[in-house]
Amino acid sequence: MKNFKKLDEGFVCLNCGKKVEPLGYTSRNHCPHCLYSLHVDINPGDRANTCLGLLKPVGIETKKGEYVIIFRCQKCGKETRNKVAIDDDYSQILKVSTNGKL
């Protein structure tokens, strides 16, 4: 169960292979380089999900002026949402948001 703890502290992205440093102000839940995440939560931050599928960013929506990433799990197909983090790659966010519309 060590992997669960690691996600709060920093991890190696399973999609792009880059090392992701801890965010500091809140627990990081997705890769800032490619925006992929892992399906580890049932409710945000609980790490209670046993799916562990790769969450692919499939769209961006705005909520009260904040960007929210929409993910779709590549294993179980469930959609989840998560706020963007302060150091997310903005060009990736733009890319995902246009992919969703075109």
Ligand SMILES: [Zn+2]
């Ligand atoms: Zn990544």
Ligand SMILES: [Zn+2]
């Ligand atoms: Zn899943």
